[in-house]
Amino acid sequence: MDPAGFSQYYEDLSSAVLRVSKTAGYLAGEDLNFHRTSSAEFSKSLDEESERILALTSAVIKAANAGTDLTGPTLQDEDSIDDNWRSVVDVIDSLLEKADACLDEFTGVIKKLSPSQEEQAQAAPAKKGPAFPTIYDYGPSKIPKPQLEFERKPDSTDMSPFKPLLKSKPHAIVPLEKSLKTKKIDGVEAYPHPYETEIRESQYPEPVYQVSPPIDYLPFESTTATFVDTLDGVKEMLEELKKAKEIAVDLEHHDVHSYHGLVSLMQISTREKDWVVDTLKPWREELQILNEVFADPKILKVLHGATMDIIWLQRDLGLYMVGMFDTFHAASALGFPKRSLKFLLSKFVNFEADKRYQTADWRARPLPTGMFDYARSDTHYLLYIYDRLRNDLIEDSTEEASKIDYVNEGSKKEALQRYERPVYDAANGLGPGGWYDLLWRNPGNFSKEQFAVFKAVHQFRDQVARAEDEGWQCVYPKHMLFKLAQTMPLDLGTLFRTLSPMTPITKERASDLLDVIKQAKVDSIDGPEWRDIAPPKHVFKAPEDTTPQSDPSAPVAGRCETSQFWGDVLKAKEPSLPIANTLSALAEATRISLPLPPMPTTISEPQEQLITASAPAASQTPPAPAPSKPEAPKYFTVKDLGGPRKRKVTPIDNPEQALSTTADLDDTSNPDVIQVSSKKSRKDKKKRKEEKKEEKARKAKAEAEAPFDYGAADAVLNAPSAATATQPRRKAFNPYAKAMEAPSGARKIKRDETGKSLTFRQ
Structure with missing residues (x-):
């Protein structure tokens, strides 16, 4: 159908469907059974229309299933609609999926599988489209699986040890034949890392350890990246990469419609140029020629968060990194609050990456402009960020702890990862x-x-x-x-x-x-x-x-x-x-300022053993000469340094004894005098306490010996009586005494009334 006439056809079809829906809704709201009984002709006409609609619906379902594996139901009566409703819904879902695929092809998100459009897509890889493919659900793939066209198709059911894809080994110290021999790794027969020796013995270039002014990046708006989707383009890119001293690398991965996942794009940048490499081509394993640069320790490879990138490069492309610098470890060494690439772009470049494209389906070809620019931005600024991080790492390093060495060692550990199925x-x-x-x-x-x-x-x-x-x-x-x-x-x-x-x-x-x-x-x-x-x-x-069970540790x-x-x-x-030296010094300072006894390692360990164990360290030192004056104790308490306690004045009959006691109290310079006086005061206090106890016992005994005369006692309900020699004066019984002792309630809040004023006296 001509697209120009589709809009008119759509309007006519919509109006016709709307009229039928309104009529059906109106009829459904009426009492059809009543109209059937009132007119046999109407009942017959209604049955004929029902059969006609069911026949049309069955024909539409059959036409919709043409060319698919679905088998649509045949609707014979109203009950068959309920019985086969699930099959009808499946047909509608299939139609909607086809409509989505057609709309994606019409908008340019998905290219049609025809030679002419394939050539057009390669000629204009960054063609702008109104939308980009995003993974919203996990339904059928709207993009044909590119792995079906690979020269070596992935086998997800293969459980054997993964053998490296290497066909050659540039910059080798250990030959390839020896690197591809299995050995026991963690008790399992597996292939070793083919570049393990080269990574461990690699030396970083001298500029990595030198502070130098950062090299400015090229303007993003006035430059563009080269889309590489041919083997000749890869070889041309390789010749330019060999001339560089540092390169930045990043990957885009897809793992929804693939069991192991697919490396969909590889971005590479130098100081002067950017490339976006299509890694979904059938000849993708020919990208191993990039090991001439990736495995060269003289060329620094800058990546960010390369944990999974290292695994994906081995698994899909047979690429290995020797001489890698991970900016994630640099951000960690510098103590940044965030370590993501988005944070580094915002901090050093003031560039905000559009993270909507993180959920994009990177298998789509041609790439929309937004996705192409997002992929390019991951490496375009990365070398400038590396310059800034390198300078900060060197400036924050000390002779005892080099932060640049810490980052290099962490990057080597990332590069030494092995992919295992x-x-x-x-x-x-x-x-x-x-x-x-x-x-x-x-x-x-x-x-x-x-x-x-x-x-x-x-x-x-x-x-x-x-x-x-x-x-x-x-x-x-x-x-x-x-x-x-x-x-x-x-x-x-x-x-x-x-x-x-x-x-x-x-x-x-x-x-x-x-x-x-x-x-x-x-x-x-x-x-x-x-x-x-x-x-x-x-x-x-x-x-x-x-x-042993008795071992507490x-x-x-x-x-x-x-x-x-x-x-x-x-x-x-x-x-x-x-x-360790710092912690030891802090522990010694704490021990001197807070002299605490050593704590036992177990509850049953006696304290005397700890004191005895620590004694030999002190006995090894030569004894100091005896001082002429008594020194103050090394371990003291507040009680020792405080003044004498206050004592109650006790009557002294002998004046000479009073003068002697006063002289003793004034002589605070003599600790023996203070100690004697404190012992004497404690002895006097104990004696007074015993005398009070004896007096209280005598009173209780006297009261117990004199029986109470209930006949002479006044009634508690009567008025109070006068005191006698044997009986004290008794108070009258008041049954409301306890109630009077209850706490009073809260005060009533005085509310202000309008029109009144208050006068205060100062």
């Missing part, structure tokens, strides 16, 4: 993508059956993702795993409701998934529970059998070796020499 451990759930870590971070109150179902559906998801070369989320996402384990559906209806909306990959295998759930419930009878599963070594550490069973939140920051570590 993820092997699924169904029994223990360990390894990348295993079920154990998923349950550990999202604990649930699972029964034995639910736990068995969770493990089974988790393994089913991994198997399907490997077979289809899709991400796990494209089968069903993480939260659906827990829903399946909790619900444990046993029929298709419950399964569809549990996994709604269900992905097409799972829909094709719905019956297989039901069989897996049923078998898991049967196997759970003899299976373990979640709480009975032993934790892996990286979560808990069991004590050694040779450790022995590890305790079930105790975490590292914290899930803090990591290993609380683990005791051996401090470096400058830090």
Whole structure:
């Protein structure tokens, strides 16, 4: 159809559908059964129209299924609509997906698979489009899988050790043939890192250790990057890279519609030029020729957060980094509050990266302008940022601790990583993508059956993702795993409701998934529970059998070796020499200022042993000569330095004794006098306390010997009587005495009234 006439056709179709919908809604609101009984002719006409509409609907469904694997239902009556409603919805979903794909092709987001448009796309790689492809869900891929065109297609079901893709080894110290021989690594037969020796023995260029003015970057607006999508373009770029002293490298990765993931773009920048390399070409492994630069220790490679970049380069392209500088470690050494590339761009360049493109589908070709510029900006400013960070690192370094060496060593450790294929451990759930870590971070109150179902559906998801070369989320996402384990559906209806909306990959295998759930419930009878599963070594550490039980330092069973939140920051570590000296000096200063006795290591250890153990250190020093005057005690308390306590004045009959006591109290310079007087005062105080106690006992005994005369006593309800020789004067009984002692209530707040004033007296 001509696009110019589509708008008029769309308006006519919409108005016709609207009229039919209004009429149907009006009829549905009336009593059709009443009209059927009132007129046989109307009833017959209504049945004919119903059959006609059902026949048209069946024909439309059949036309929509043409060229697909779907088989549409045949609608014969009203009940068949309810019975086959799910199939009708599937047809509508398929139509909407086709419409989305057509709109993407029309807007230029996805190129049509025709030679003419392929050439046009290569001629204009940065053609601007009204939108960019973004990963919003995990439905069917709207872009054809590029991995199907690779010369070496990825095999997600291969569990053998990963063999490096290297065909040659530039700048080698160890020959390639020797580097590709397997050996035992952590108890497993695997291939070693082919550039391990070269990375460990590499020396960074001298400019890395020298402060120099930063070299300004070229203006972003007035320059552009070269899009490299041919092998000849790669070779031309390589010749220019060999002349550079520093280069910046970054990658864009896609891991939704691929089990292992795909390196979709590689950005490379020098001081003068930027390149964006298409790494989805069938000849992508020919990019190994870049090892002539990447493995050259004389050319510095600057990356940011290269942990995953190193893995992806080995896995997909066979590229290795020798002489790498990671700006993430530089930001960590300088103590920046944030270490992301976005923060460094904002801090040093005042450039705000558009992070909307982080969720973009980098497989799209041609690249929209926004995505192209975003990819280029990751490396365009990185060499200038490196200059600034290098100068700061050198200036903040000391003779004892060099921060530039710290960054270089951390970068070497990143470059020494080896890629290993993820092997699924169904029994223990360990390894990348295993079920154990998923349950550990999202604990649930699972029964034995639910736990068995969770493990089974988790393994089913991994198997399907490997077979289809899709991400796990494209089968069903993480939260659906827990829903399946909790619900444990046993029929298709419950399964569809549990996994709604269900992905097409799972829909094709719905019956297989039901069989897996049923078998898991049967196997759970003899299976373990979640709480009975032993934790892996990286979560808990069991004590050694040779450790004696009496050893207090022995590890305790079930105790975490590292914290899930803090990591290993609380683990005791051996401090470096400058830090150890500083801590020792602080400890000595604290010991002198706060003389505390040594603490026992256990509760049962006697304090005398610690004092005795610390005594030999003091006895080794030669004895000092006796001083002429008594020295003040080394250890003192506030009580020792304070003045004499206040004492109560006691009567002294003998005047000479009074003068002697006064003289003794005034002689504060003599500690013996103060000590004697304090002992005498404590003795007098104890004597007075005993005399008071004896007097109180005598009074109690006298009262007990004189019996109370109840006949002569006045009644408590009568008026108070006069005191006699034997009976004291008694008060009259007041039943409201306790009530009068109750606390008074809160005062009533005086409210101000309008028109009145108050006068205060000063």
